[in-house]
Amino acid sequence: MMRGQALIDKLGDRLAGLRGRITPNAEMDKITWFRAGGLADALFQPADEDDLAAFLSAVPEEIPLTIVGVGSNLLVRDGGVAGFVIRLSAKGFGEAEAIGPTTIKAGAATPDKRLASVAYEAGIGGFHFYHGIPGAIGGALRMNAGANGVETRERVVEVRALDRKGNAHTLSNVDMGYAYRHSAAPSGLIFTSAVFEGSLEDKATIKAAMDAVQHHRETVQPIREKTGGSTFKNPEGTSAWKEIDKAGCRGLMIGGAQMSPMHCNFMINTGTATGYDLEYLGETVRTRVLEKSGIRLQWEIKRIGEFRPGHAVQEFLGQLL
């Protein structure tokens, strides 16, 4: 397959007229929290939803497309990402506003924190948990992001999305097929905006809840590190961090990657970690937890892209399948 500028040149006229920005050989480490990983063949940042629809209908189906948010839950492999990575611009997709006494509409590039403050300003309760999640709304919709006992699925009314051909769809809460940190909505859909419902609440109460969220984060999570948040989903009946701790993996390091000594389900790039280091560390932890407790941890972090030749990482290091 064509890569980088050659891919863009091959598409030539099909891309003419798009208003968004196209960048060949885009450095994924610059746009992900882990600050690691290879290049995307090309990055497209659509100007708005019409521009995204035009792009989707212009790019032939055989060219892979990968949608990303602000990369706070993403591990990019060192061999890079084939085809186009799509990242929604704040300008075209970053608006959030109250559209009713308890309803809010937000573009998919709206930071979760911004949605929390729009809700606060409008006296709409139930969104304080977003104050502590560093992603954007598109990622929250896909991941069913949650914290402090609340999940995205409890607030979503409907979601607008474009499919691979650029056609628009509206998905109800049920259509999103939510489960813990998961949506069963078709994987090719790109969410562009959503409507959320909360409840009337006085602003002082909302503010206190937001402050509590922030305080809690600062004391228990390495929020200023290069991290992807929780590495593994909590297994039934226990917490991932407890099992990681029991297996002796708190602080474990491989290359520049480490299981945070502060919160051992958070993986961090201490400065020089590659995508390989991070994924190899993750699979090492899975292997040790399986040996210790018989639990098969599931990745919460999404891993995208290709391995560098000779540096593939097998699930459970290929040992315990």
Ligand SMILES: Cc1cc2nc3c(=O)[nH]c(=O)nc-3n(C[C@H](O)[C@H](O)[C@H](O)COP(=O)(O)OP(=O)(O)OC[C@H]3O[C@@H](n4cnc5c(N)ncnc54)[C@H](O)[C@@H]3O)c2cc1C
């Ligand atoms: C310090 C820290 C703390 C965190 N705490 C929490 C927490 O408490 N609770 C929690 O749930 N998560 C937490 N996370 C993880 C992360 O912030 C959430 O999963 C967030 O929702 C991801 O959003 P994002 O924009 O970064 O998405 P990305 O990481 O860029 O992408 C995540 C997934 O969403 C998909 N996606 C992104 N945008 C779209 C779109 N527009 N349409 C369709 N699919 C899309 C991507 O393809 C990918 O599969 C934390 C992360 C960090 C770094």
